[in-house]
Amino acid sequence: MTPDAEVVVSTGEAVVFWVLGPVALAGALGMVFSRSAVHSALWLVNTMLALGVFYVVQSAPFLGAVQIIVYTGAIMILFLFVLMLVGRDSSDSVVETLRGQRVAAAVLGVGFAGLVGAGIARATQDLPVAATSAAQAERNIPAIAELLFTRYLLAFEVTSALLITAAVGAMVLAHVEREPGSRQSQKELSRARFLTSDRPQTPSGPGVYARANSVAAPALLPDGRADGSTVATGVEPQEVEQMPRPTGREQLGNPDAALGTLDGTPSGTPGGRAGGEHR
Amino acid sequence: MSVEVLPAEGLLSASWLLIALPLAGAAVLLLGGRRTDRWGHLLGTATVVTAFVLAVACTAQLAGLDERSADVELFTFISAGELDVTAGLLYDPLSAVFVLLITGVGSLIHVYSIGYMAHDPARRRFFAYLNLFVAAMLLLVLGNSFVALYVGWEGVGLASYLLIAFWYTRPAAATAAKKAFIMNRVGDVGLALAIFVMFAQLGTTSYAGVFGSVGTLAGGTITAIGLLLLLGACGKSGQFPLQAWLPDAMEGPTPVSALIHAATMVTAGVYLIARSAPIYDLTPTARAVVLAIGALTLLIGAVAGCAFDDIKKVLAYSTVSQIGYMFLAVGLGPAGYVAGLAHLLAHGFFKAGLFLGAGSVMHAMDDSVDMRRFGGLARKLPITFVTFGLGYLALIGFPFLSGYFTKDAIIEAALDRGDGWGWVLGGIAVLGAGLTAFYMTRLMLMTFFGRARWADGVHPHESPTVMTVPMIVLAVGSVGAGALLVSVFPLSGWLEPVFGEPEEAAHVVAPALVGLVVTVVMLLGVLVAWLFVGRREVPVTAPARVSVVTRAARNALYADAVNESLFMRPGQWLTRALVWFDNRGVDGAVNGLAAGLGGSSSRLGRVQTGFVRSYALGMLGGAVVVAGALLAVTAG
């Protein structure tokens, strides 16, 4: 390391760091401290995106792209899939079951960060920045390819074998062995449907209204009743403000009366309590 | 006076057979087991008799040699680096004398034992142990190095233990054997230490090597060696302070007492000191200690022998006293060696004869040893009476029997010292002679004379021929050995290659006068005994109200009490303290450690809560520690 090598980075990079650094930190803290698991996943996505930008800024464009595409785009989505299947309704309670765990974790965390951070900071104070020309930046991918397929070829091949093994392993683990004959055929399914249920037709989806168009809006039965079963489980069917139906003489007349603007009676706030939920 | 020792040739080179024959006999009888019961005693006797014949032949050949010392090299015992111990035998006049004594008296006692142990189902084992003893004793006297002597030393100790406890189901016998072995051990430590010092300082333990180079050592070292050797000799010969085991060893069968504790094993100490003469020549201090021990033991044995009613115990104390005489003699220096050894040989004859006689009396009196229950046996056991009587006369020093010559030689040698100590020692020896006469006469009177005080159902009868013949032979030896050794075939001449020219010292007191004085004193002792014991009626039970001296003598001058309070009780306290410490301290520590581990383990086990998050917390904690340590190391 030549003593007069570059140590300080360019200003642009500094700006990026000081903007996205706190963002990454906030994402990490949010991931650890949010109660809902899905929220945690999304905070982590935030951090990963910030890290992807860091990679690009540090003359590793390929790696930055891979971070965003693979890590964020594939791995975190996989996390979310599994969360939907498994962990959505099992949120952590705030009460800590192990005595002193949180305190100890906090103390150790601060201690570890302090020790390692201070040590690294002191040791790498004068870490030089290798000057990269534009040509070198362009040649990032060929450079990676060159090393990857010569010096690290064995590692490459081994990790590919690892990926295959992981895929097969996941298949094996997730497989549910069903007894032959336990799966009902289509014939049996439809027979069961027609013989036992009182609604053999295809259930309908949520309703579409002029004023509301969300999964929480129930469809209407022929007699005008709202059908709660058309709304997905877990979603509260909302009271939708409906246009008055022109079913008779009393409906015709003063449009104001029909609209309800004369007497100012509220006909239910569009959205109501459940309104804030639909996104 | 080191004589050139030549390698043996001819029959002498086969002298290792002397040891091998009894050893093989012991091995056959022990390993053969009950199958050999029918002829075991005969084999045992045959090996020792053969050894005696071979010993006579070897000695005859030795007499014909110019230098009269033959070294028989056998094999390399230890060869490790600088230590090169060759096992070999040294057949010279001193060892020849002992070999003849051991095999000769041993053969007679083996023959005697055939009859004495005839009714004992374990007779074969007895002969096996006797053979083992003979083999070990021969190795002791024939070895050409202190290490070989030590091997034989240990062997006789073992054989003595096995034989004292021959009737091991008797608690008294087992205890006596243990006592003998332990006290022997104390002496053995002394001998071992002496050998260690010899080897450390001189690099050799063979007689030739040690005696040749001992002059190069510092005076203190030589004195130490002398004293340590003396300790060993005291242990084996039952001298003060290690004399208490010998009387207790009478628990063994009488042939054992005769062979081991009268004629041979207890004389091993005298042999050791005689053999180590070159060492003692250089350390007058150690020699003086030998003298003192001899004189002291002489008196202790004589005094204790006056008060016992057990015939074997009286003879045992007599042995202790007579060996005191021998120690006194060898402690006098070159002048006394020959006298001491002559007394040793004579004593071997008459004491063995006395013990065999005592065994014959016991055999007749249903194995009783209480002299107060004897009396008037002269008529019933004539042969025993005659042989016993001859041995008695020899022991007390009746003129012209063997003891007279040898005991007087010792007293003369003591007086010839010239200085005041000479008179003291001579006086002690004369006093001892008087006491000897007293207690032996008491024994004779209580046993053979007077009114018969036999217990009911006892019918004394003479012993079978197989028992009386050895007694007769020994009686003949008791009578003639002294004259033979001192006048006819002078022992001093025979032992010249070992001890040098016999000095013709100017006698301080004329020998004839010495002889006269000793005889008078002896007769005085006999008279006193007759007055106190012979003329009065012998009570059947021992009188309870006796003088302080008698009570002290009955307790063997409180030797056992002293041993107990000095050694046994502290030993017991030490054992008890150690046991307490082991139970509370060591066990407590170990169990406490185990309990602590168990407790802490179960407490630590609670860390395993099963929650993954707790474990992750631990991991993060560990990572913090590692990071901190790394920073501390690199920053510091």
Added chain:
Amino acid sequence: MTLSYYLVLAAILFTIGAVGVLVRRNAIVVFMCVELMLNSVNLTLVTFARATGTVDGQIMAFFVMVVAAAEVVVGLAIIMSIYRTRRSASVDDANLLKY
């Protein structure tokens, strides 16, 4: 601003992820915190690649991403199958391995 700022940011993100593993009980959220930690490591690798002027760091980060993808696939499949049998996605429910 020097490159060490990136490294410190990565360290802080790593710590936040570690604390999240300790504190959250939902298995999938814990998994996401692990992903955050991996991302912070990637940032470190890319920063050092820039410091040395080679692309080795970027390739390592690339491999980290690939392996993370495989890991996520298998891990989520495991969580799903556990959820099917136990009807719970809390990490605290798997606490049988205790003293």
